[in-house]
Amino acid sequence: MTYPLRQSSMQQNYLHQNSSQHNPSMFGFSREELLKTITARQQPSYRAKQLFQNLYARGEKNFDSMTSLPIALRNQLSQEFSLLRPSIVDRQESNDGTKKWLLQFIDGARAETVYIPEKNRGTLCLSSQVGCTLNCRFCHTGTQKLVRNLSAQEILEQVACVKDELNDWQQTSNKSLNEPLENPLSRKITNIVMMGMGEPLYNFENVATALNILIDAEGFCFSRRKITLSTAGVVPMITRLGKVLAVQLAISLHAVSDEIRDKIVPLNRKYPLNELLQACRDYPRLKNSERITFEYVMLDQINDHLSHARKLVQLIRGIPAKINLIPFNPWPNSPYRCSPAKRMHEFAEIIQKAGYAAPLRRPRGSDILAACGQLRTESIKKRKSETHEHQPYQKI
Numbered sequence: 001m002t003y004p005l006r007q008s009s010m011q012q013n014y015l016h017q018n019s020s021q022h023n024p025s026m027f028g029f030s031r032e033e034l035l036k037t038i039t040a041r042q043q044p045s046y047r048a049k050q051l052f053q054n055l056y057a058r059g060e061k062n063f064d065s066m067t068s069l070p071i072a073l074r075n076q077l078s079q080e081f082s083l084l085r086p087s088i089v090d091r092q093e094s095n096d097g098t099k100k101w102l103l104q105f106i107d108g109a110r111a112e113t114v115y116i117p118e119k120n121r122g123t124l125c126l127s128s129q130v131g132c133t134l135n136c137r138f139c140h141t142g143t144q145k146l147v148r149n150l151s152a153q154e155i156l157e158q159v160a161c162v163k164d165e166l167n168d169w170q171q172t173s174n175k176s177l178n179e180p181l182e183n184p185l186s187r188k189i190t191n192i193v194m195m196g197m198g199e200p201l202y203n204f205e206n207v208a209t210a211l212n213i214l215i216d217a218e219g220f221c222f223s224r225r226k227i228t229l230s231t232a233g234v235v236p237m238i239t240r241l242g243k244v245l246a247v248q249l250a251i252s253l254h255a256v257s258d259e260i261r262d263k264i265v266p267l268n269r270k271y272p273l274n275e276l277l278q279a280c281r282d283y284p285r286l287k288n289s290e291r292i293t294f295e296y297v298m299l300d301q302i303n304d305h306l307s308h309a310r311k312l313v314q315l316i317r318g319i320p321a322k323i324n325l326i327p328f329n330p331w332p333n334s335p336y337r338c339s340p341a342k343r344m345h346e347f348a349e350i351i352q353k354a355g356y357a358a359p360l361r362r363p364r365g366s367d368i369l370a371a372c373g374q375l376r377t378e379s380i381k382k383r384k385s386e387t388h389e390h391q392p393y394q395k396i
């Protein structure tokens with residue numbers, strides 16, 4: 001399986017410039033790229049840091065508002081760059097407060113992003129690809145062919161768009177960028193999960209670039225412990241993830257035998273359970289305080305026998321772990337039913353008695369198809385016929 005190589009933000013923005021007639025967007029530039037941009041314009045290097053803070057801590061959408069920069073530099077940058085956001089094509093809000101946005105990027109590709117508010121935290125679920133190659137049988141996204149990887153810029157733009165919508169940027173009024181950042185826990189988005197559309201470890205370089213900007217203390221300032229990456233089990237990349245980023249790891253497990261997992265998570269034929277669980281045991285920096293989350297979707301008569309719960313406990317023995325039991329969220333023409341409530345509770349009880357946390361997740365946003373495994377965008381063909389209705393990017 002081959003995937004497009006990651007282009008640097010600058011290269012991607014060059015492509016954007018050619019395809020959109022807009023100046024290239026600076027949003028998504030790493031610290032290094034900003035430094036290169038600034039020094040090429042004979043400016044002192046600390047201006048790169050100021051730009052970084054303006055972009056990723058304050059979410060400034062135009063250069064004029066970056067009052068920490070001299071006016072001449074602001075004018076120069078606004079003539080050469082833009083700070084575009086993707087178009088928000090659709091917004092939906094669930095009865096339970098979950099919000100979902102459909103974003104359209106510069107080439108018309110679309111991806112969904114979901115915000116799940118809870119009492120003490122707010123979780124943003126990001127997409128890493130448009131569509132997915134992995135075709136997990138219980139997942140709506142898997143019925144959509146992979147259109148392409150999202151760039152680091154597009155992954156970050158999902159966060160920026162939702163922060164705009166929720167008014168969740170740091171206050172800009174009269175506050176010096178040298179003052180300490182606001183308490184991250186006071187924000188509306190406190191946690192990030194890479195669990196939206198796509199397999200993030202098949203888009204590793206772009207995901208890593210975006211996450212590195214998200215955890216930068218002078219930018220978005222998310223703690224590594226508040227960022228979780230979920231994978232269907234791309235074994236060779238799991239160790240690399242731990243070494244390079246050390247974010248929290250979630251595994252879409254969903255079955256306790258290769259026979260069942262081969263069917264519902266076809267990637268298992270390439271990386272069977274024993275290899276996957278060994279990669280989990282070897283995950284760098286794994287300790288009790290940072291457990292691996294195993295996700296287990298409850299499918300009636302498929303993977304929900306009580307003997308499966310007992311086997312699950314045996315399989316993960318020795319791995320600091322918690323098991324998220326996810327009631328199956330149906331989507332149009334989905335081939336499975338959710339397990340009955342009584343069986344899910346009995347299943348959870350067996351795991352809990354073995355000493356593992358096994359919360360039975362309350363489905364969130366299922367009435368707007370925003371719950372686990374329900375994300376999907378329309379085909380490219382349909383989008384092209386619709387593109388006259390939407391500007392691909394919002395000019396700010």
Ligand code: SF4
Pocket residue numbers: 132133134135136139140141142143196197198199232252373
């Ligand atoms: S569960 Fe994840 S990896 Fe599997 S098809 Fe859905 S989006 Fe792809």
